[in-house]
Amino acid sequence: MRSKGTEPKKHDGATIAVLGLGHVGLPTALCLAETGRRVVGADSDAAKIAALQRGECPFYEPGMQELLLRHRNNPRFQLTDDIESAIRAGTILFICVGTPQRENGAPDLSQVEFLAHCIGRNLNGYKLIVEKSTVPAITGQWVKKTVSRHRRHALAAEIKNRTTYGKAAGFDVASNPEFLQEGRAIKDFFHPDRVVCGVETVRAQRLLADLYRPLNCPVLFTDLNTAELIKHTANAFLATKISFINMVSDICEAVGGDISQVAAGIGLDARIGRSFLNAGIGYGGYCLPKDMRAFINLGEENQVDVSLLREVEAVNNGRVRRFIGKVRQALWVMQGKTIAVLGLAFKAGTDDIRDAASLRVIRMLLEEGAAVQAYDPKAMENARRTMPEIAGRLKYCASAPEAAQGAHALLVLTEWDEFKTLDLRQIRELMEVPVIVDGRNLCNPAEVRRAGFEYLCMGRTTPHIERRARRTTLSHKQPARVLSMPRRDADKGTPLVLPLEA
Ligand SMILES: NC(=O)c1ccc[n+]([C@@H]2O[C@H](COP(=O)([O-])OP(=O)(O)OC[C@H]3O[C@@H](n4cnc5c(N)ncnc54)[C@H](O)[C@@H]3O)[C@@H](O)[C@H]2O)c1
Numbered sequence: 001m002r003s004k005g006t007e008p009k010k011h012d013g014a015t016i017a018v019l020g021l022g023h024v025g026l027p028t029a030l031c032l033a034e035t036g037r038r039v040v041g042a043d044s045d046a047a048k049i050a051a052l053q054r055g056e057c058p059f060y061e062p063g064m065q066e067l068l069l070r071h072r073n074n075p076r077f078q079l080t081d082d083i084e085s086a087i088r089a090g091t092i093l094f095i096c097v098g099t100p101q102r103e104n105g106a107p108d109l110s111q112v113e114f115l116a117h118c119i120g121r122n123l124n125g126y127k128l129i130v131e132k133s134t135v136p137a138i139t140g141q142w143v144k145k146t147v148s149r150h151r152r153h154a155l156a157a158e159i160k161n162r163t164t165y166g167k168a169a170g171f172d173v174a175s176n177p178e179f180l181q182e183g184r185a186i187k188d189f190f191h192p193d194r195v196v197c198g199v200e201t202v203r204a205q206r207l208l209a210d211l212y213r214p215l216n217c218p219v220l221f222t223d224l225n226t227a228e229l230i231k232h233t234a235n236a237f238l239a240t241k242i243s244f245i246n247m248v249s250d251i252c253e254a255v256g257g258d259i260s261q262v263a264a265g266i267g268l269d270a271r272i273g274r275s276f277l278n279a280g281i282g283y284g285g286y287c288l289p290k291d292m293r294a295f296i297n298l299g300e301e302n303q304v305d306v307s308l309l310r311e312v313e314a315v316n317n318g319r320v321r322r323f324i325g326k327v328r329q330a331l332w333v334m335q336g337k338t339i340a341v342l343g344l345a346f347k348a349g350t351d352d353i354r355d356a357a358s359l360r361v362i363r364m365l366l367e368e369g370a371a372v373q374a375y376d377p378k379a380m381e382n383a384r385r386t387m388p389e390i391a392g393r394l395k396y397c398a399s400a401p402e403a404a405q406g407a408h409a410l411l412v413l414t415e416w417d418e419f420k421t422l423d424l425r426q427i428r429e430l431m432e433v434p435v436i437v438d439g440r441n442l443c444n445p446a447e448v449r450r451a452g453f454e455y456l457c458m459g460r461t462t463p464h465i466e467r468r469a470r471r472t473t474l475s476h477k478q479p480a481r482v483l484s485m486p487r488r489d490a491d492k493g494t495p496l497v498l499p500l501e502a
Pocket of ligand 1: 022025042043045048096098111114115132134135178179180181182286287
């Protein structure tokens with residue numbers, strides 16, 4: 001889709017205003033500009049707009065910096081912190097603001113309501129108002145009502161000024177939930193599995209069909225409520241897959257078995273699929289935890305039995321505690337130990353640390369009296385801002401080897417490729433005690449054990465190996481004893497026939 005080095009395309013369709021330029025809005029605005037659309041990107045954060053105008057991306061997303069530089073001087077792509085002018089300039093208005101979680105678990109929709117209000121007051125002709133933010137069912141109806149209520153002011157102003165009376169009359173609301181994954185947002189925009197559009201009029205359907213035609217992908221048109229439900233259902237299902245495999249991982253540890261091979265074995269079944277079946281420290285990030293809460297809340301408000309979803313959440317909430325148990329099992333006493341943490345972002349490919357399991361792990365380590373030396377390829381700045389350094393207790397390091405220096409254990413918390421290719425010999429030499437506790441099953445067990453590490457991971461152990469690991473105490477600076485597993489293919493990390501996902 002992208003045409004490097006050539007002039008941006010031009011498309012004569014309706015002008016688009018993207019309201020809110022965060023992890024969803026910014027890729028949406030830039031990718032729509034890339035399809036040739038005239039786009040106005042607006043955000044209430046003036047500093048963010050100024051940075052974007054200087055060509056600086058406010059967060060890390062592969063390919064986005066390149067797109068920003070390509071469109072920064074494109075006259076058909078504008079950036080502004082004047083939300084009202086963006087509303088007036090656009091015909092299709094994408095709402096991409098945050099919907100954070102409130103104390104009681106319900107989503108805070110005040111940013112969406114604020115925009116609905118603003119849109120109502122600035123209706124200067126037909127608008128298609130599209131919710132891209134993740135919102136619970138019936139939010140679209142509230143957006144409609146709010147725009148209508150405040151539209152009266154726009155009409156009154158027109159009557160008073162005797163200018164464009166009647167032009168403010170028309171608008172539609174649509175729901176177009178976003179399914180992009182951070183770390184692959186641009187790829188997901190241009191190659192979506194599907195696009196979902198909840199519409200109420202033929203006009204809205206035509207505008208959205210025209211908008212997404214260049215993507216050449218399935219577009220599912222539904223009613224408004226259904227589209228909103230599809231987004232929450234998708235995230236609840238993905239969260240369920242993760243908690244399910246984590247529960248099975250615990251069973252593997254209890255009775256002996258390899259969760260990676262269990263996942264491969266069920267994932268090859270076309271009815272199940274392999275994705276979102278990686279055992280580990282659980283899901284995090286801005287979407288799954290809060291969207292699960294919002295969906296549970298929606299069910300509870302409507303007297304639906306959502307105990308299945310509550311269990312999914314409970315399993316996830318227990319993952320960090322279980323992981324810390326493994327660290328304790330490896331170290332015995334945590335007080336006074338130095339622990340290297342590799343990975344802070346909630347997943348690889350992003351610098352986003354919102355609701356990242358890594359931060360919960362670090363907090364618990366600090367509470368138990370350990371000192372932490374942390375490193376992440378992209379998320380250091382965000383982590384520093386959220387959890388500032390504490391002299392002698394929490395230090396951010398410039399590399400994995402620096403984090404490993406003098407450590408009694410090294411924890412892998414994010415599945416960055418960089419951590420798959422660590423120089424194990426160098427890391428072992430740097431560490432006080434060569435112990436790896438792998439929360440993402442990123443390492444090859446046989447390889448790290450051969451390199452002299454005591455290695456604990458999630459659901460890839462057999463009971464007798466675990467017992468031996470517990471008995472093994474490693475003395476100061478002594479080369480670690482290799483805990484050999486019985487020679488079998490599962491141990492080598494290579495499958496009998498089919499390639500396994502790492
Ligand atoms: N992050 C993801 O991977 C992802 C994926 C799918 C859906 N979503 C959903 O998309 C929505 C946005 O998520 P995000 O991660 O982009 O959030 P974000 O916090 O990264 O971005 C929100 C942006 O909206 C801006 N904003 C707030 N009020 C505004 C206003 N009145 N006018 C204009 N701009 C305003 C903020 O300054 C911020 O830049 C949420 O509902 C989220 O659940 C997120």
